[in-house]
Amino acid sequence: MSRFTRRDVLAAFLGLPAALAACRWQSPQRLPEGEIVGASDLIGHRIRDGLHITPSQDQWQRVGVVIVGGGVAGLSAARRLLKAGFDDFVLLELEQAPGGTARSGRSPLIAYPWGAHYLPAPMKENTALISLLDELGVLEGRDADGQPVVAEQFICRDPEERVFYRGRWYEGLYLRAGATADDLAEFDAFNAEVNRWVAWRDSRGRRAFAIPVATGSDDAEVIALDRVSMASWLERRGWNSPRLRWLIDYACRDDYGLTLDQASAWAGLFYFASRVTNPGAEARPLMTWPEGNGRLVSHLYEKAKSKVRLGLAACEIIPADANGDKGVDVIAVDHECQSAFGFHTNQVIFAAPHFLSRYVIRPYRENPPAHVSEFQYGAWMVANLFLKDRPRDRGFPLAWDNVLYESESLGYVVATHQLGLDRGPTVFTYYYPLCDSDPRDARSKLLAAGRDEWADVALTDLSRAHPEIRSLVERLDVMRWGHAMIRPRPGFIWSEARRVASQPYRGIHFAHTDLSGVPLFEEAFYHGTRAAEEVLEATRRR
Numbered sequence: 001m002s003r004f005t006r007r008d009v010l011a012a013f014l015g016l017p018a019a020l021a022a023c024r025w026q027s028p029q030r031l032p033e034g035e036i037v038g039a040s041d042l043i044g045h046r047i048r049d050g051l052h053i054t055p056s057q058d059q060w061q062r063v064g065v066v067i068v069g070g071g072v073a074g075l076s077a078a079r080r081l082l083k084a085g086f087d088d089f090v091l092l093e094l095e096q097a098p099g100g101t102a103r104s105g106r107s108p109l110i111a112y113p114w115g116a117h118y119l120p121a122p123m124k125e126n127t128a129l130i131s132l133l134d135e136l137g138v139l140e141g142r143d144a145d146g147q148p149v150v151a152e153q154f155i156c157r158d159p160e161e162r163v164f165y166r167g168r169w170y171e172g173l174y175l176r177a178g179a180t181a182d183d184l185a186e187f188d189a190f191n192a193e194v195n196r197w198v199a200w201r202d203s204r205g206r207r208a209f210a211i212p213v214a215t216g217s218d219d220a221e222v223i224a225l226d227r228v229s230m231a232s233w234l235e236r237r238g239w240n241s242p243r244l245r246w247l248i249d250y251a252c253r254d255d256y257g258l259t260l261d262q263a264s265a266w267a268g269l270f271y272f273a274s275r276v277t278n279p280g281a282e283a284r285p286l287m288t289w290p291e292g293n294g295r296l297v298s299h300l301y302e303k304a305k306s307k308v309r310l311g312l313a314a315c316e317i318i319p320a321d322a323n324g325d326k327g328v329d330v331i332a333v334d335h336e337c338q339s340a341f342g343f344h345t346n347q348v349i350f351a352a353p354h355f356l357s358r359y360v361i362r363p364y365r366e367n368p369p370a371h372v373s374e375f376q377y378g379a380w381m382v383a384n385l386f387l388k389d390r391p392r393d394r395g396f397p398l399a400w401d402n403v404l405y406e407s408e409s410l411g412y413v414v415a416t417h418q419l420g421l422d423r424g425p426t427v428f429t430y431y432y433p434l435c436d437s438d439p440r441d442a443r444s445k446l447l448a449a450g451r452d453e454w455a456d457v458a459l460t461d462l463s464r465a466h467p468e469i470r471s472l473v474e475r476l477d478v479m480r481w482g483h484a485m486i487r488p489r490p491g492f493i494w495s496e497a498r499r500v501a502s503q504p505y506r507g508i509h510f511a512h513t514d515l516s517g518v519p520l521f522e523e524a525f526y527h528g529t530r531a532a533e534e535v536l537e538a539t540r541r542r
């Protein structure tokens with residue numbers, strides 16, 4: 001963005017008024033040191049451009065299964081194979097670190113997230129995820145209804161959330177201060193509608209919104225919600241309270257990187273209804289760690305470590321025949337595209353984002369199937385700010401999640417919060433989803449801005465709530481997620497494309513979280529586990 005002025009950059013990401021105010025009061029800007037941490041888009045772009053490389057004869061090996069992708073889905077697949085006593089596999093991960101979008105980092109002070117940062121406690125029906133949490137030692141039993149009980153130290157500490165509005169912080173996310181009677185009536189009506197969906201069951205006893213998504217209802221009344229946007233759904237009910245719309249818009253941006261005009265009503269309601277056991281109950285408690293879901297990644301990675309090859313990207317997957325009976329060849333390259341390795345394998349678990357399948361799977365390269373282009377992804381910027389001390393606050397005190405009402409960003413989470421370190425140095429993880437209507441425009445903007453531009457955006461944005469932030473931040477690193485998460489736009493969740501993409505193809509079993517249409521740890525874990533079970537079943541039949 002070198003041909004753009006500071007004002008242009010800030011206006012593009014924070015809006016013109018914020019840019020004008022920043023340029024009027026603060027110039028020139030001193031930025032803290034820092035760097036772009038990832039993700040590695042160069043190797044991805046080479047693969048997209050048709051990278052074709054043949055390993056030498058001595059670089060081929062035979063292995064029972066190849067897992068492509070070491071995010072939560074790939075690592076969960078590895079866990080399931082190992083649990084079944086199957087260890088004849090290798091997991092290829094493009095990056096030098098495991099975890100994908102649930103990756104984390106560590107400073108001398110504390111660990112911190114680079115993406116996913118919480119997991120709601122599962123409901124009792126999600127037995128597979130409960131077994132993982134039991135393994136991690138985060139559960140301490142079951143309550144009278146059989147729901148898993150999370151040990152207190154893993155439940156997000158109070159205060160959980162606060163919102164900054166016109167000069168001060170308020171508790172929670174719904175802005176009650178200044179709300180009119182009409183605002184509150186609409187908020188209550190919305191909650192009543194959410195509770196109606198929490199209570200709703202289809203003729204087979206399935207919830208409308210369940211986690212994993214595959215266990216929820218496909219009844220016509222539920223599917224119909226996916227045909228309209230969340231904004232239209234609200235409009236049809238005559239609900240236009242700015243505070244209610246803000247809350248739902250925030251929820252859609254937070255979980256999906258979409259505005260309420262862009263997200264399907266099914267996805268919007270899923271956010272509110274899927275984590276509530278009974279009408280009127282609180283949502284399931286959130287579990288978090290300083291490094292967010294990086295803690296879950298570390299556990300999964302430890303189990304599979306000896307099978308994981310970091311820094312190796314699958315660039316071509318070549319099924320030998322139409323049924324996948326004769327096996328599959330996988331070609332992988334290192335980061336610099338200098339060395340190539342080949343794997344003759346029986347089956348592949350493809351746990352990389354689905355859009356990549358058209359660049360990597362040879363028959364898809366030659367003849368891209370229509371369903372793949374239906375998978376669209378949003379772009380996100382995440383910054384970690386290393387502070388030597390806390391900013392002063394007006395109003396409600398620092399919480400785990402700190403949201404700015406009048407910002408395009410989602411605000412920040414605080415790494416030290418869960419450990420009860422409430423004074424002194426800390427790390428803020430700042431989240432900015434690029435919600436452009438065309439995700440390609442969002443990606444171009446994301447990558448056009450470098451570390452300094454993004455650092456200035458984050459600091460300018462946060463200085464609305466913390467005017468002294470620049471004097472407190474000693475370092476600021478940036479992650480640019482080009483294909484951060486699947487976009488559950490209207491029509492996608494219940495599309496034929498999503499159904500077709502989940503089917504195995506010539507010995508390749510698909511596992512990425514995007515197959516659920518919503519980007520969640522639980523969905524990645526579900527698909528990784530499911531794909532591994534498909535592989536085990538096919539191995540038994542061989």
Ligand SMILES: Cc1cc2nc3c(=O)[nH]c(=O)nc-3n(C[C@H](O)[C@H](O)[C@H](O)COP(=O)(O)OP(=O)(O)OC[C@H]3O[C@@H](n4cnc5c(N)ncnc54)[C@H](O)[C@@H]3O)c2cc1C
Nearest residue numbers: 069071072073094100101116117118313314513519520521
């Ligand atoms: C900013 C952000 C915040 C989020 N917050 C939350 C949250 O708080 N809670 C939550 O539940 N979810 C959250 N999510 C979503 C969550 O991270 C994902 O749903 C889940 O972790 C996805 O796991 P995955 O393995 O399916 O995919 P990914 O995380 O996308 O992992 C795919 C992996 O495949 C690798 N890969 C890609 N191409 C190749 C190749 N050719 N060869 C080898 N490897 C390859 C990638 O490097 C990556 O490691 C967040 C996501 C983002 C981006």
